[in-house]
Amino acid sequence: MGFFFEVLIAGLLSGVMYSLVALGFVLIYKASGVFNFAQGSLVFFAALTFVGLMEHHLSFGVALVVTLLVMIAVGLAIERFVLRPLVNQPQISLFMATIGLSFFIEGLAQLVWGASVRGLDLGIQDEPIAWISDRTGINISKFDLMAAGIAAVLVIALALFFNRTRIVRALRAVADDHQAALAVGIPLQQIWAIVWAVAGFVALVTGLLWGARNGVQFALTFVALKALPVLILGGFESIPGAIVGGLIIGATEKLAEVFVGPYVGGGIEGWFPYVLALMFLLVRPEGLFGEKIIRRI
Amino acid sequence: MLYREAGQFKETYAADSAIFPILQDRIGVALIVLVAFVVIPLVASPYLFSAILIPCLILALAALGLNLLTGYAGQLSLGAAAFMAVGAFMSYNFALRVPHIPLLLTFVGGGLSAAAVGILFGLPSLRIRGFYLAVATLAAQFFILWCLTKVGWFTNDNPSGVITAQAIVIAGYTFDSPQEKYLLVLSIVTVMAVAAKNMVRGNVGRQWMAIRDMDVAAEVIGIRPMRSKLLAFAISSFYCGVAGALFAYAYLGTVEPEAYSLDLSFRILFMIIIGGIGTVMGAFLGSAFIVMIPIALSTFVEFLDGTLHLGVPSSVSSNLELMVFGALIIFFLIVEPYGLARIWQITKEKLRLWPFPH
Numbered sequence: 001m002g003f004f005f006e007v008l009i010a011g012l013l014s015g016v017m018y019s020l021v022a023l024g025f026v027l028i029y030k031a032s033g034v035f036n037f038a039q040g041s042l043v044f045f046a047a048l049t050f051v052g053l054m055e056h057h058l059s060f061g062v063a064l065v066v067t068l069l070v071m072i073a074v075g076l077a078i079e080r081f082v083l084r085p086l087v088n089q090p091q092i093s094l095f096m097a098t099i100g101l102s103f104f105i106e107g108l109a110q111l112v113w114g115a116s117v118r119g120l121d122l123g124i125q126d127e128p129i130a131w132i133s134d135r136t137g138i139n140i141s142k143f144d145l146m147a148a149g150i151a152a153v154l155v156i157a158l159a160l161f162f163n164r165t166r167i168v169r170a171l172r173a174v175a176d177d178h179q180a181a182l183a184v185g186i187p188l189q190q191i192w193a194i195v196w197a198v199a200g201f202v203a204l205v206t207g208l209l210w211g212a213r214n215g216v217q218f219a220l221t222f223v224a225l226k227a228l229p230v231l232i233l234g235g236f237e238s239i240p241g242a243i244v245g246g247l248i249i250g251a252t253e254k255l256a257e258v259f260v261g262p263y264v265g266g267g268i269e270g271w272f273p274y275v276l277a278l279m280f281l282l283v284r285p286e287g288l289f290g291e292k293i294i295r296r297i
Numbered sequence: 298m299l300y301r302e303a304g305q306f307k308e309t310y311a312a313d314s315a316i317f318p319i320l321q322d323r324i325g326v327a328l329i330v331l332v333a334f335v336v337i338p339l340v341a342s343p344y345l346f347s348a349i350l351i352p353c354l355i356l357a358l359a360a361l362g363l364n365l366l367t368g369y370a371g372q373l374s375l376g377a378a379a380f381m382a383v384g385a386f387m388s389y390n391f392a393l394r395v396p397h398i399p400l401l402l403t404f405v406g407g408g409l410s411a412a413a414v415g416i417l418f419g420l421p422s423l424r425i426r427g428f429y430l431a432v433a434t435l436a437a438q439f440f441i442l443w444c445l446t447k448v449g450w451f452t453n454d455n456p457s458g459v460i461t462a463q464a465i466v467i468a469g470y471t472f473d474s475p476q477e478k479y480l481l482v483l484s485i486v487t488v489m490a491v492a493a494k495n496m497v498r499g500n501v502g503r504q505w506m507a508i509r510d511m512d513v514a515a516e517v518i519g520i521r522p523m524r525s526k527l528l529a530f531a532i533s534s535f536y537c538g539v540a541g542a543l544f545a546y547a548y549l550g551t552v553e554p555e556a557y558s559l560d561l562s563f564r565i566l567f568m569i570i571i572g573g574i575g576t577v578m579g580a581f582l583g584s585a586f587i588v589m590i591p592i593a594l595s596t597f598v599e600f601l602d603g604t605l606h607l608g609v610p611s612s613v614s615s616n617l618e619l620m621v622f623g624a625l626i627i628f629f630l631i632v633e634p635y636g637l638a639r640i641w642q643i644t645k646e647k648l649r650l651w652p653f654p655h
Contacts (some may be wrong), residue, residue, distance in 0.1 A: 051599035103623030
């Protein structure tokens with residue numbers, strides 16, 4: 001039984017990491033109705049920039065601030081050169097544009113910083129917390145726990161930011177209909193700039209945590225693929241959905257891999273979250289917390 | 298002046314519903330067919346066949362399949378390459394396990410298997426839509442490729458996972474040279490493209506378009522959404538399956554799961570977006586564009602490197618290619634969101650009036 005809980009907790013904690021990526025998606029989707037496929041590339045770009053700056057003997061804090069500024073600049077550039085010319089285009093065009101964007105950012109990141117795999121040390125050891133394993137026999141990684149804590153702080157901060165400011169109502173209007181939002185005087189460009197800058201910040205935090213865990217490498221871009229089932233499970237528009245979805249996906253994925261995987265040849269982590277999310281959608285087509293779509297003629 | 302329908306009267310219903318109602322169109326199509334079937338095989342080099350023409354045609358067929366589903370029936374799919382993989386592997390297995398089966402029939406078998414899998418993964422579309430469905434189709438992509446890698450039956454328990462495809466032998470004749478393969482691919486693609494064009498002009502296509510434009514309204518006027526959507530998934534997957542089999546047999550020469558990655562799915566999606574969503578011609582234009590861009594880019598970088606002696610390392614040039622590719626896609630979406638097929642439409646409008654401005 002102890003083993004079961006250990007797997008479960010490890011899964012939940014890795015689910016938090018998925019939630020972080022999903023959060024970046026949700027922010028942009030809520031704000032502009034854009035399904036931003038480039039979020040994974042942004043994560044990669046942020047982590048690579050940070051590590052690259054650290055290699056130039058900048059201190060941790062300075063590198064963090066510089067990377068944050070770079071990410072905000074990237075967000076603003078995306079708004080200016082990709083989204084602004086595509087206002088009021090169908091969603092699928094915007095989605096394709098973000099896939100193009102992800103190619104661009106991946107190329108840029110590797111062009112500037114090189115493609116070699118790098119380690120990233122945040123000063124937190126990835127080792128079991130001794131007193132918990134002594135008392136209960138369950139190993140919980142200190143790093144995972146820290147990551148969960150950081151994610152919690154981030155979510156609360158974002159929730160406050162988006163619920164206590166006027167921005168949230170503007171956001172909802174923009175996501176609903178670009179043209180109508182412009183017509184009632186919402187400063188679309190400012191709103192998008194803010195949201196993309198925030199998404200850049202989330203990408204930075206995600207990139208640091210994932211980079212510290214798995215090393216900073218091209219595979220970080222695939223993290224985005226892990227976040228997609230989280231998104232459809234939780235609902236595209238919902239921040240709590242991203243969190244709960246991440247926890248469910250993380251836990252079931254690990255449990256399935258450990259307890260079912262050996263019977264079917266292993267490696268089911270790649271598709272199991274998708275199939276799970278798919279099953280779930282058959283019951284609730286708009287995800288757990290997604291907005292119910294009312295369709296009229 | 299050159300391109301207009303004035304003076305061409307239709308006297309029968311058959312003439313009215315002809316696939317190319319205007320004489321100039323018929324001449325144009327006849328010319329294209331003549332060039333594709335006669336001129337190109339006579340003049341093109343083997344490199345041109347195997348590096349550009351064959352992949353262009355095969356991927357155009359896959360893009361056509363995806364376009365039927367996404368462009369006409371409005372169901373966004375990110376799993377086209379997985380259905381191609383089903384087609385390739387099932388063709389291989391039909392050829393391997395059914396004695397004396399004609400190769401063309403194995404392609405059909407591969408396509409039908411892909412269609413069956415397509416219906417299975419199309420079932421969620423009855424319940425979910427939009428991006429939720431798109432992400433759900435990713436399940437097909439990952440699950441199918443996992444199955445093909447893990448289940449030994451598909452690869453005939455080949456330890457390397459890379460199988461050499463059987464030689465293309467049809468009615469005792471071996472299609473061996475790039476030229477012969479090109480002609481085979483071209484014939485199959487032509488037949489299927491004409492079939493697709495007729496399908497989207499007819500009852501089925503109109504049902505799909507009604508579903509795409511507003512599914513509730515389509516249901517109200519008596520279109521059965523379940524039947525139409527599943528038919529779209531089946532036919533689209535059939536096209537992708539045949540394309541996948543051709544991809545393995547006529548282009549790669551091997552059957553391997555890695556060839557049908559998510560990357561290929563995205564490239565096929567790019568083809569229909571850049572070519573023009575909801576057009577048959579767009580699939581071909583988009584495929585030509587996406588296949589040739591990387592080749593053109595690398596040739597260009599090599600040329601620059603050769604003339605200027607910059608000594609650009611290959612990692613830099615490959616990253617530059619990635620960036621230019623991404624930028625071009627964004628650029629095209631911005632300047633022509635309806636795709637290359639739309640540019641052709643505009644050209645035709647201009648030709649009608651030429652040389653007069655109005």
